Amino acid sequence: MVVGGGTVAQRRIPTLLAAGADVVVVSPEVTPAVEGMAGGRGTGELTWVRRGFEPADLDEAWYVVAATDRPEVNEAVSAAAEERRVFCVRSDDGEAATAWTPASGRHDGVTVAVLGNREPRRSAALRDDILAALRDGRLAAPHAHDRTPEVVLVGGGPGDPDLATAAARHALASADVVVADRLAPRELLDELPAHVELVDVAKLPRGRSALQEEINRLLVERVAAGQRVVRFKGGDPFVFGRGFEEVIACREAGVPVSVVPGVTSAIAVPARAGIPVTHRGIAHEVSVVSGHLPPGHPESLVNWGALGAQCGTLVLLMAVDNAPAIATALMRGGRATDTPVAVVQEGTMPGERMVWSRLETLAEDLAAGGVRPPAVIVVGDVVAVAAPDRYADRLALRAARRRARVSGGDDGARG
Numbered sequence: 001m002v003v004g005g006g007t008v009a010q011r012r013i014p015t016l017l018a019a020g021a022d023v024v025v026v027s028p029e030v031t032p033a034v035e036g037m038a039g040g041r042g043t044g045e046l047t048w049v050r051r052g053f054e055p056a057d058l059d060e061a062w063y064v065v066a067a068t069d070r071p072e073v074n075e076a077v078s079a080a081a082e083e084r085r086v087f088c089v090r091s092d093d094g095e096a097a098t099a100w101t102p103a104s105g106r107h108d109g110v111t112v113a114v115l116g117n118r119e120p121r122r123s124a125a126l127r128d129d130i131l132a133a134l135r136d137g138r139l140a141a142p143h144a145h146d147r148t149p150e151v152v153l154v155g156g157g158p159g160d161p162d163l164a165t166a167a168a169r170h171a172l173a174s175a176d177v178v179v180a181d182r183l184a185p186r187e188l189l190d191e192l193p194a195h196v197e198l199v200d201v202a203k204l205p206r207g208r209s210a211l212q213e214e215i216n217r218l219l220v221e222r223v224a225a226g227q228r229v230v231r232f233k234g235g236d237p238f239v240f241g242r243g244f245e246e247v248i249a250c251r252e253a254g255v256p257v258s259v260v261p262g263v264t265s266a267i268a269v270p271a272r273a274g275i276p277v278t279h280r281g282i283a284h285e286v287s288v289v290s291g292h293l294p295p296g297h298p299e300s301l302v303n304w305g306a307l308g309a310q311c312g313t314l315v316l317l318m319a320v321d322n323a324p325a326i327a328t329a330l331m332r333g334g335r336a337t338d339t340p341v342a343v344v345q346e347g348t349m350p351g352e353r354m355v356w357s358r359l360e361t362l363a364e365d366l367a368a369g370g371v372r373p374p375a376v377i378v379v380g381d382v383v384a385v386a387a388p389d390r391y392a393d394r395l396a397l398r399a400a401r402r403r404a405r406v407s408g409g410d411d412g413a414r415g
């Protein structure tokens, strides 16, 4: 039973729901978030009784949260709870309550709850420290299954160790061996305990498919030898990361395999550089495309002409070498020659640098800027939104087209 529907109640309710409680809120008014949890016509996660508190409300209650902003109401709730021998916490006066809420949080199936002698700030600070230590592996609480031999495919994010997920750090903390790609965040490898073996696959014998076969063989061999293997990759394992080939190889060999998704460079590198990949009124679509094969290559699976005919955002990975040919194909397909382009090299890493360009000058700008992989290339008017001073002409053109469309004088042409 939660009495009150303001922001204090709003903060308490999700934990109660997550614990499986049957939550009833009594309050004449509630915040929009609490109303959302109540849903319409009894379909919500909780029951909202839309009136003031009455002592009989507690007849069936197991636990009461008095969270109104009126001390006399909280006092009445507290007294009614005491009469019925129901534990009651009070948001306004911890001393007067029969129960206290610990500062709590969860990590990987473990609940941490801290009671700091009724010093809520101290409890919260200690709770945060414990959770941080669990998340980054300083405090180990291994599951039984953390020690079972398995391949865990881990996406480490685009480079900045802060963009690795808590799940990625947890997986690394439980590894016997880490098989790392060149683009996997290097700083996280430095945090591995000394007993963890690091296999740098960039150093395995060269040749693209031979290399992949060798990685697959290595993963299977190590698990068969009873080790827990983290296959550590940059970004997300399934975004041009050949991750699923490794999943298939493990399955074929009968080796257990699981996946920890990562923050992909396709979205995060532009975002960190201040470029949104979508923006209201500018781009209603975003395509993430590999540029490792040039347009017209017999093995290419990309319809560059169709991408040229679209007006949404294009995010190109592995495209530095083929960027001039790609720009030409996009313009041939229909993209305007002055379409803004931003190139972010080594995004989120200490060496991050940017080149601003347009489709028609991309080849020269990349050469003049000495751009090297890894780089993400963003094509489209979202780049103009991110740098309005550089691309004022594009924004003015769009605004003029929009005005013409609204007044019915233009066909809404793209470009």
Ligand SMILES: C[S@@+](CC[C@H](N)C(=O)[O-])C[C@H]1O[C@@H](n2cnc3c(N)ncnc32)[C@H](O)[C@@H]1O
Binding pocket: 157, 158, 159, 183, 233, 234, 235, 236, 237, 238, 239, 240, 241, 263, 264, 265, 266, 269, 316, 317, 318, 319, 344, 345, 346, 347, 348, 349, 373, 374, 375, 376
């Ligand atoms: C083989 S793909 C792997 C992509 C990765 N799985 C992901 O989700 O980010 C490698 C390409 O990703 C892009 N990339 C990855 N990390 C990058 C970074 N920090 N800065 C710029 N581009 C990056 C580059 O285009 C690079 O050539």
